[in-house]
Amino acid sequence: MLRIRGPAHSTRPDTVAAEEPLEIRLAGKALAVTMRTPGDDFDLVHGFLTTEAVIGSADDVAGLRYCTSVDADGRNTYNVVDVDLAPGVEPPDTALDRNFYTSSSCGVCGKASIDAIRTKTRHDVAGDAVRLPLPTLLALPDRLRAAQQVFDKTGGLHAAGLFTADGELVALREDVGRHNAVDKVVGDAVREGRLPLAGHVLMVSGRASFELTQKAAMAGIPVLAAVSAPSSLAVELAADVGITLVGFLRGDGCNVYTRTERVVLPEQSDQR
Structure with missing residues (x-):
């Protein structure tokens, strides 16, 4: 090279x-x-x-x-x-x-x-009562990035991480295809008999597409978070099935597009 x-x-x-x-x-x-x-x-x-x-x-x-x-x-x-x-x-x-x-x-x-x-989808995603504190949500991108071993060597892989509502990493997979990374995470849960993945958060390193939202719904995951933008179809589908869709999750901020009540905000005087 x-x-x-x-x-x-x-x-x-x-x-x-x-x-x-x-x-x-x-x-x-x-x-x-x-x-x-x-x-x-x-x-x-x-x-x-x-x-x-x-x-x-x-x-x-x-x-x-x-x-x-x-x-x-x-x-x-x-x-x-x-x-x-x-x-x-x-x-x-x-x-x-x-x-x-x-x-x-x-x-x-x-x-x-x-x-x-x-x-x-056979899972009641909309009925999932999970609550996710905002500080826990904001910490997920760094935790995902810290666990990416292959990305450090190549800089060319997407990552998908499955987290508990407390921010504990359950599984992480990397792949050239973002959809493959998600399928590998879901497949790990399937083989271990852990579906549906109620009360969990799926964190992805790229954008939130319709397909990733579909995969989250099929696995019973109530929260999908991405470091980049969601598509219009992803927002539409998330609203239909009851997924909390989070985009632009980076630094100290994010956008919550659907089912916003699942994100627990800290008490603050300046709410803009």
Whole structure:
């Protein structure tokens, strides 16, 4: 790599974030391809299947395994995972909704999934009575950043962290795709039998998109916080399902777009 900083330049090695395709199959039939950072693949698969309403718990998966997928040198790339659903679990009819191809930048989107989230989510997110003190909320970005080990080396990964209402980090995953990072966090909870994730906060390092809001709802997470802006669809969906959506969470401030009563403000004389 040629490194240029002002008038100075040098040649040196650099560490970059890994990105490879992962194909998810159901009983040998291709379901989805996502561009991801290798690692925690089984968490990713469980999270993806849960947030797409294919499964509701780990009991819905009878087994999963890496399939043989080899590179030019004949080595297994570990880029294909085949899932066997438990008896009685119906596979999705992808022809009715959309092609399950996801890139590392945007993930899956479309009108079909907007409609589906309002009927698919099985958790009472709106009824979650969690309360989050403002100082705890404001501390989450620093706690998330402090736990990002791969980002320190590459500067090129998104992060998703699951926190308790007391600010305790439960799980963190990094990935080139923000949606993959969330799926890995959700999948970890699915495999441990911890769904729904009532009383928790999902903190993400980028913007709050419709898709991330959808994934939070499918996992039963009542609070979604992001360091950057939310989209209009994210705000709309959060309001519909009862998620507290927080954007621009940085420094000593944030914007709370929906279900603002869950954020407990300190007593103060100047409220502007």
